[in-house]
Amino acid sequence: MKNIVIGRFIPGSSFLYKMDPRTKIIVLILLMVSAFLVRSLSLIAFGLMLLMVVLIVGRISVKRVLLGLRPLMFLLIFTFSFQIFFNTAGELVFTTTLAYSPGGLGVVVLLWFFWWFTRRRIPFKLLYFLVVLIASGTLLSLFSYGPIFTTSTIEVYSQGLEMALFIMLRLVIIVTLSTILTLTTKPTDLNLGLEAVLKPFKLIRVNTEEMAMIISISLRYIPTLLDEANKIILAQASRGVDFSEGKLKEKLMQIVSLLVPMFIISFKRSDELASAMEARSFVPGRPRTRLHQLTWRPMDTVALCFGLIILSTVIVLRVIGW
Amino acid sequence: MGIKFEQVNYAYRGPDGQKYLALANINLPIGETGEFITLIGETGSGKTTLVQHMNALLVPDTGSVTVLGVKVTKEAVAKKRIKLNPIRKKVGLVFQFPEYQLFEETVLKDIIFGPKNFGVPEAEAKALAHELIKVVGLDESYLSRSPFNLSGGEKKRVSIAGILAMEPDILILDEPTSGLDPMGRDELLTVFNRIHTTLNKTIILITHDMNTVYRYAKRALVMRSGYLVYDGDPQALFSRKNIENWNLETPDLLALQQLISSELGFKFPHTAKTEEDLLTMLEAVIA
Numbered sequence: 001m002k003n004i005v006i007g008r009f010i011p012g013s014s015f016l017y018k019m020d021p022r023t024k025i026i027v028l029i030l031l032m033v034s035a036f037l038v039r040s041l042s043l044i045a046f047g048l049m050l051l052m053v054v055l056i057v058g059r060i061s062v063k064r065v066l067l068g069l070r071p072l073m074f075l076l077i078f079t080f081s082f083q084i085f086f087n088t089a090g091e092l093v094f095t096t097t098l099a100y101s102p103g104g105l106g107v108v109v110l111l112w113f114f115w116w117f118t119r120r121r122i123p124f125k126l127l128y129f130l131v132v133l134i135a136s137g138t139l140l141s142l143f144s145y146g147p148i149f150t151t152s153t154i155e156v157y158s159q160g161l162e163m164a165l166f167i168m169l170r171l172v173i174i175v176t177l178s179t180i181l182t183l184t185t186k187p188t189d190l191n192l193g194l195e196a197v198l199k200p201f202k203l204i205r206v207n208t209e210e211m212a213m214i215i216s217i218s219l220r221y222i223p224t225l226l227d228e229a230n231k232i233i234l235a236q237a238s239r240g241v242d243f244s245e246g247k248l249k250e251k252l253m254q255i256v257s258l259l260v261p262m263f264i265i266s267f268k269r270s271d272e273l274a275s276a277m278e279a280r281s282f283v284p285g286r287p288r289t290r291l292h293q294l295t296w297r298p299m300d301t302v303a304l305c306f307g308l309i310i311l312s313t314v315i316v317l318r319v320i321g322w
Numbered sequence: 323m324g325i326k327f328e329q330v331n332y333a334y335r336g337p338d339g340q341k342y343l344a345l346a347n348i349n350l351p352i353g354e355t356g357e358f359i360t361l362i363g364e365t366g367s368g369k370t371t372l373v374q375h376m377n378a379l380l381v382p383d384t385g386s387v388t389v390l391g392v393k394v395t396k397e398a399v400a401k402k403r404i405k406l407n408p409i410r411k412k413v414g415l416v417f418q419f420p421e422y423q424l425f426e427e428t429v430l431k432d433i434i435f436g437p438k439n440f441g442v443p444e445a446e447a448k449a450l451a452h453e454l455i456k457v458v459g460l461d462e463s464y465l466s467r468s469p470f471n472l473s474g475g476e477k478k479r480v481s482i483a484g485i486l487a488m489e490p491d492i493l494i495l496d497e498p499t500s501g502l503d504p505m506g507r508d509e510l511l512t513v514f515n516r517i518h519t520t521l522n523k524t525i526i527l528i529t530h531d532m533n534t535v536y537r538y539a540k541r542a543l544v545m546r547s548g549y550l551v552y553d554g555d556p557q558a559l560f561s562r563k564n565i566e567n568w569n570l571e572t573p574d575l576l577a578l579q580q581l582i583s584s585e586l587g588f589k590f591p592h593t594a595k596t597e598e599d600l601l602t603m604l605e606a607v608i609a
Contacts, residue, residue, distance in 0.1 A: 228422075234379045235422040238415040239484065240439030242407055257435070260425035264470060268421075 009186050015299060016058040016184040021193025023300040028181050030307035034314040035173045041162050043317065044169045051176055060183060068179035069172065073126055076168055083164035090159030096141045098152050103145020108136040191216040192294055210284055217273070225266065232261045324354035324492055324524055325376050325413070329385035332371060344371040345382070346548040352376075354390065354491065357524040358515075360535040360556070363545035364569040369528045370418070372545065373494050376526070377413035378406045389413060390491065411440045414490030418497045418528075420474075420481035429455070429472075429480050430465040436488040447487065454483040459509050475502045479510070486517075493517065494526045499534070507531075511538060536560065536573035537595060544568055557593065575600065 011017075016024075038044050055062060069076075115132045122128045137154070185193070195212035202208055233243055236257045243254055282288075327350040333341040345368050352359065361369050374380040375387050378394050386395045389409050398404050417423060426432040433454065434447035442450075455465055458479040464472075469480055482498060495514065499507040515538055518525045529535060535542055535556050542559050544552035546568055552559055559565065560576055572580070575594065582588050588607070594600035 231417075231419075232422045234374065235417045237379055238377055238410050238417070239423065239436035239488070240407055240410055257425050261422055264425075265421055 010064065010183050012059065012184065014057070014059040014184075016054075016060065016180065018297070018299065019184075019303060020294055020296055020300045021185050021189040022196045022294060023296075023303050024181055024185060025190075025193050025197050027303050027307035028177050030311045031177055032174055034311045035170055035177075037311075037314045037318055038170075039318060041166045041169075043314075044166055044173070048169050048173055051173060055176075055180070058180070058184070060180060064183060065176050065179050068183075069175055072171065072175055076171060077126070077130070079167050079171070080164045083167060084156055084160050085154070087160030087163055088155070088157050090157045090162070092155055093158050093161060094154075094156040096154050098137065098140040098154065099144040100140065100149045100151065101144035101146045104140050104143050106145075107139055107143065111136055111139070187219045188216060188292070191219070192290075192292065196294065207285065209288075213284075221269070224269075225262070228265050229258065229262060232258055232265075235261075323351060323388065324357075324390060325352040326350070326388040327375070327385070328388070330375065330382040330387060331384045332375070332380060332382050334371075343548050344368045345375070348372065348385075348550050350543070350550060350553065352492075352526070353524055355522045355524055357526075358518050358538055358540045359524070359526045359543060360539040360541075361526060361528045361543045361545065362530070362532075362535060362570065366547075367545040368548045369545050370496055372550075373415060373496060373526065373528060376492075376494055377415050378409045379415070407440070411488055412491045413494065414485040414488050414492070415494045416482050416485045416496060416498055418500065420477040423481055423484065424469040424477060427468060428465065429467055429469050432469050432480060433465075433484045433487050436484055440488060450487050450489075451483070454486050455480075457486065457513060458483045459506070459513070475506050478502060479506075482510070490523075492524045492526070496528045497530070498527065499529065499531065514538075532560075532571055532573040533575065536576060544570070557595075 035044070035047060038047060052062075055065065111132060115128070119125060119128060182190070191212050194215065195208055198206075198208040198211070236254070237243065241254050241257055243258075246254060327348045330345055330348040331343075332345040333343050335341055361372065363369050371380060375382060375394075376389065378387070378389060378399075381394060381396055381399045383396060386393050388394070390412050392404055392409055394404065394406075394409070399406070424432055426435060430448065430451050433451040434442075434444065437447040437450065438444060451465060452462055455462055460476065460479055460483075464476070464480070469477060472480065478498065478501060482495070485493070493514070498514070499510060502510065511534060514525055514527065517523055527534070527539075539556045542552065542554065542556040543550060544559070551568065559570075560572055565572070575597065579590055579593060579600065583590065590603060594603060
């Protein structure tokens with residue numbers, strides 16, 4: 001409960017921080033569209049290199065960005081292995097035969113036992129799992145003892161490898177782009193930027209100001225509500241609710257005992273907040289002045305041009321068939 | 323020994339890992355029975371943090387809290403060497419805001435929620451609830467009502483009944499009288515005092531009301547920015563000079579007696595702790 005960090009804004013002072021949030025959002029969209037339009041592996045690799053340069057010039061720690069990729073690890077690995085094993089276009093680049101024999105399987109089972117008991121002590125759990133998975137595959141292909149029950153072949157084709165790499169790089173680029181935005185933009189600025197970017201939707205009668213207000217209030221109240229949740233957990237714990245253990249039925253009861261007060265408190269809070277806003281003359285939809293004005297600087301024009309150039313290059317390259 | 327704090331330190335952690343010291347080197351023994359303790363101090367001085375250590379809701383960073391023979395330390399809790407739930411049954415803690423604990427459809431269900439968690443049969447818990455709702459000054463018609471349609475004071479009473487229903491050995495109340503009208507406050511304090519005198523249970527009460535401290539407490543604790551700065555007799559506390567430095571004020575009854583003494587030069591044979599006591603003394607003078 002205490003480890004949730006929303007927005008993940010990390011204070012800094014590079015040009016990425018000084019840019020107008022509107023520019024950042026628009027350029028982000030331009031670059032994301034570009035990433036989707038690119039069709040060749042070499043181009044997307046070049047794009048990633050370009051992004052690395054931006055990260056270095058913008059003084060953003062690569063470690064932070066990698067942390068942002070962590071929730072997507074599973075998806076990355078899944079698409080990667082899917083492409084590698086099931087895409088059979090192009091030339092055959094690698095093949096191996098796995099033999100299932102009592103000796104080989106025994107060693108593999110032992111290996112997984114070892115993994116089961118040591119996995120808690122290893123910091124990179126997923127990596128460790130993959131290493132053990134590949135090791136057991138290698139073992140089965142190289143070592144057999146006793147009668148062989150059955151065999152299976154693993155074939156990797158050039159297109160599969162290429163597509164796997166391509167999709168992975170594209171995902172990495174897209175996630176890195178959005179991580180840069182949230183890392184370098186304060187939630188309030190992000191909200192202001194979103195509101196400005198969404199303005200055209202007012203023409204089709206979508207109330208963008210109210211939406212932006214809702215987003216910013218939600219962001220503002222996340223830490224407050226987490227705090228409340230902790231207090232409720234303590235209050236129920238003192239009446240014998242043990243949130244760390246219990247059977248399924250007890251778990252359900254625990255969740256109810258947390259959720260009901262949580263809802264009641266949230267409703268009460270929002271009601272009070274609405275009254276407080278009204279007391280200070282807030283009327284939904286009426287124009288408001290702002291404490292923080294967004295300012296457009298030359299650097300923003302440069303960034304916007306950069307984004308447009310990339311997009312148009314990508315479109316031209318796609319048209320001529322790259 | 324009921325509860326014993328030994329060199330307890332505790333700090334809250336901010337989002338970026340910075341620490342805010344909430345308890346600093348607390349050493350405090352509390353008897354298992356017969357104590358009526360009031361805990362006072364300005365907001366943010368660590369009172370709530372201190373009482374949350376008493377039923378192991380919070381665990382000290384360093385040092386230990388021994389609750390009814392169970393020694394609670396950070397290591398013991400991390401390695402799950404001790405069970406915390408039995409401690410919470412024996413040391414009942416009523417939170418300051420009833421909103422954090424009420425969640426059931428009816429008041430009855432909410433009161434028996436605690437006992438049921440500790441394995442008390444439902445019929446027995448219900449009988450207890452019928453009894454306790456009257457103890458906290460409400461009538462039995464409340465049992466079938468929703469806890470969310472009650473007034474602030476009524477919610478408070480229900481939440482107190484919910485803890486009393488656990489039949490704790492030691493009862494801790496975090497500002498039980500805040501948000502109550504003067505009548506309701508006196509009524510509830512009488513209830514706590516009755517529990518204390520008839521069952522000889524230890525009661526620990528957080529309050530900002532000096533009159534409560536003066537009238538009921540046998541022992542007063544004063545906290546100031548994480549430190550325990552006073553532990554002793556409430557009478558002696560209020561006769562100290564400069565208690566304003568601790569953001570405390572002289573209780574009304576004591577202030578009145580001091581005023582009479584200084585303005586009229588009248589010497590009281592002893593300092594009265596109750597209005598009745600003061601009246602008898604004054605009657606003797608008039609007669």
